[in-house]
Amino acid sequence: MLTKKQYELLMFIHERVRETGIPPSFDEMKDALDLKSKSGIHRLITALEERGFLRRMEKRARALEIVKLPENMAETLRPAQTRSQAQRMSPGHRTRGTAADARGAGSPRRPMGEAEGAINVPLVGRIAAGTPIEALQNKLADVPVPSGMIGRGDHYALEVTGDSMINAGILDGDTVIIQESDTANTGEIIVALVDNNEATLKRLRRRGDSIALEAANPAYETRLYGADRVKVQGKLVGLIRRY
Template identity: 50%
Template sequence: MLTAKQHQLLLFIHSRLSADGVSPSFDEMKDALGLKSKSGIHRLITALEERGFIRRLPNKARALDIVRMPDGTGDADRGQMSANVVPFSAPAKPEAQPSHGRDQSPASDQVDIPLHGRIAAGTPIEALETVDSYITVPQSMFGTGDHFALTVDGDSMIESGIMDGDTVVIKGCESAHDGEIVVALVDDQEATLKTLRRAGRDVELIPSNASHKTQRLAAERVKIQGRLVGLLRRY
């Protein structure tokens, strides 16, 4: 079963292939779906490929092929729904819609966002790019922008109330203020959840647990992937 965004993207690709035989660019897909960045399109394309709806043709730019369409989508339905793809990119109240996540009813106070995997709140672990699943969270937790969720692995942030096994909600961004809790990507390989502090030309990633040490790294080794905006816990 496809999410609303996956279904919308599949119909958009199908309409462009039917019209001129060329798949749309990632920028065109991003604009058509109303997303803020192309990373969301990469995730949707990967999900559609994994589910057997599309395939990428090797050694060709912008080369996507439709393998199959969802059951019950006839030719007439495809034409009608494809014609409605672009208007979906301009919802009446875009500030209430996170750009990464499944479409929800306007009356709903719930939204689905991608759960990417585990994030270390201790020693950094390998960064995870794939979407493991989706979780439903209150829409009131969000402002504008891209959002995703990660499961906490470790105890280095317990003094900030972040426990092993908690799910953190992250707003995607490339910069943050000192004192904010961020997802930091170290050397383009390892991701960790820490409090950010700049120290001259270096960056400090500070734990909230006296038994863990602060990491001090050259600023060019650290990329901010997002900042903490919410936390979910099961009892």
């Protein structure tokens, strides 16, 4: 039997992962449940673990595996499903390097090569989840992506290099799926083109007339730019990890 707050937190995590592919941060969970401190979230997560509803993935920031939902919501999830959900947590054209014309924020991760109901998306290069690197734009290959991960508009894939987004569940070597867009809401993970020649994968924050590109790793500082120096090239909509 879950308390009201335990139930609300479990449902919030479940819906966020299902809709965006990225688990909520502790701050987001705190705000959603209207708690005054993150210590309350830690206690709720521990209680959900003890009751068998959640499992924390070792050595992975923000990786919460949903083991089961309350009986009145859904039957117990299969391990393969929940592992995929946990690894994709939290919640994007063309050759090796990042994508200058990259345009793309979170859906379920699936193993690469899973072609059932898949749509081919062009893999167009590497994107730096760290210090921005030179952007290139040449198609390298096609990546089969589950159709449920793809929404409206055009999409492309990028290979992630670096570890600045690990607390958003995005690891070095992951493949991110990006939805082309030249606009994004604050808080979304985007492909940002800086000064028309460097692309990076970061969380967008708007601060007055400036734009902050925020890492999800305390080892990296948030970079602040004038709005005219940053162009949104796309939003993260999915992530695929190879094992």
